[in-house]
Amino acid sequence: FDDLCQIQYTAGTTGKPKGAMLTHGNWMAALEAERDALALTGDDRYLGIYPMGHVGVSWGLAVLRAGGTWVIMERFSLDRYLALCREYRITVLSGMPPVIHSLCTAPAGAEDALETVRVMISGGGPLLPAVWEAFDRRYAIPVANAYGLSETVVIGTGTITIPGRPDLTRGFRSVGFPAGYTEVKIVDPGDPGRTLSPGDEGEIALRGPSVAKGYWNMPVATAESFLPDGWFLSGDIGHLDDRGVLIVTDRKKDMIIMSGWKIYPTEVENSILGHPAVQDAAVFGCPDERRGEVPVAAVVVREHALSDPRELIAFCRDRMAGYKVPRRIVVVDALPRVQGWKLVRRALQEAYCPDEGGEGLL
Numbered sequence: 001f002d003d004l005c006q007i008q009y010t011a012g013t014t015g016k017p018k019g020a021m022l023t024h025g026n027w028m029a030a031l032e033a034e035r036d037a038l039a040l041t042g043d044d045r046y047l048g049i050y051p052m053g054h055v056g057v058s059w060g061l062a063v064l065r066a067g068g069t070w071v072i073m074e075r076f077s078l079d080r081y082l083a084l085c086r087e088y089r090i091t092v093l094s095g096m097p098p099v100i101h102s103l104c105t106a107p108a109g110a111e112d113a114l115e116t117v118r119v120m121i122s123g124g125g126p127l128l129p130a131v132w133e134a135f136d137r138r139y140a141i142p143v144a145n146a147y148g149l150s151e152t153v154v155i156g157t158g159t160i161t162i163p164g165r166p167d168l169t170r171g172f173r174s175v176g177f178p179a180g181y182t183e184v185k186i187v188d189p190g191d192p193g194r195t196l197s198p199g200d201e202g203e204i205a206l207r208g209p210s211v212a213k214g215y216w217n218m219p220v221a222t223a224e225s226f227l228p229d230g231w232f233l234s235g236d237i238g239h240l241d242d243r244g245v246l247i248v249t250d251r252k253k254d255m256i257i258m259s260g261w262k263i264y265p266t267e268v269e270n271s272i273l274g275h276p277a278v279q280d281a282a283v284f285g286c287p288d289e290r291r292g293e294v295p296v297a298a299v300v301v302r303e304h305a306l307s308d309p310r311e312l313i314a315f316c317r318d319r320m321a322g323y324k325v326p327r328r329i330v331v332v333d334a335l336p337r338v339q340g341w342k343l344v345r346r347a348l349q350e351a352y353c354p355d356e357g358g359e360g361l362l
Contacts, residue, residue: 030156156210
């Protein structure tokens with residue numbers, strides 16, 4: 001079980017990809033945790049859209065281990081996705097946040113395609129509350145909102161909202177309780193040895209049977225993230241509530257600090273997506289000589305739906321503290337994502353920082 005099974009490279013969205021060393025034991029524990037979390041059986045039919053080279057493939061393997069059927073898509077298109085749901089009467093569906101967002105705006109009749117689906121798995125990035133709520137309102141399908149990383153074989157050592165437990169999704173923000181034998185705690189980002197109390201925001205630390213052995217040929221990075229007592233520092237910011245439910249705020253490296261104020265991009269993105277003209281949004285920090293960093297938003301808008309990007313700045317002012325309001329709005333055709341799903345903020349920073357190519361500068 002301790003022998004090396006796979007070197008799983010991280011997406012590299014915030015820096016150089018790292019090869020997580022996963023063992024056979026890591027994988028077996030993950031498949032068991034996923035099977036139990038979704039109560040998978042031989043009657044389940046799973047439509048998988050995660051890249052086959054990513055640990056997201058574990059959901060399909062968990063279904064096979066339970067005796068179920070795994071339907072594979074070569075590449076995503078909404079029409080084909082819905083057609084496969086109808087053809088195979090899918091019961092367990094995977095949909096990364098961009099896919100769930102597209103379902104929210106799908107043409108009439110999409111509900112019929114999903115009539116046999118008992119649970120939607122979300123992972124690979126934050127499912128914004130506005131998108132989750134819109135999906136729930138339209139389809140009323142429970143969302144298994146999963147939190148895990150390449151280094152933990154998804155929820156092998158991670159957390160998930162369990163279908164049938166609506167208390168965990170109140171507010172559409174939670175990623176649920178620890179799965180399987182996972183332990184979760186919140187630590188001081190500047191002092192990982194200090195555990196924080198419920199409600200206090202800090203870095204998410206995970207410990208359990210699916211934590212990787214370290215990073216391949218990267219001893220310094222391994223020492224920084226994998227602690228001697230088995231805890232893995234995720235690089236994500238969040239907090240535990242008084243029930244032990246985990247709420248993820250954002251990536252530590254994505255946090256914007258402007259004049260000492262902390263700005264979490266996903267919070268701002270969630271507000272921007274409330275505007276009817278916005279189809280997709282990403283917020284990132286740009287260097288500023290006076291304030292350190294300032295927030296900038298890149299948005300994909302619906303055709304002919306937005307006459308002036310400055311409308312979005314006014315929209316944000318009515319919905320958030322002034323320091324969180326984007327200083328600039330950049331309209332783009334599409335957001336940069338790894339294989340179409342994991343957002344790459346660094347690419348936006350390289351394209352639009354410093355101050356060029358955008359509109360709506362404050």
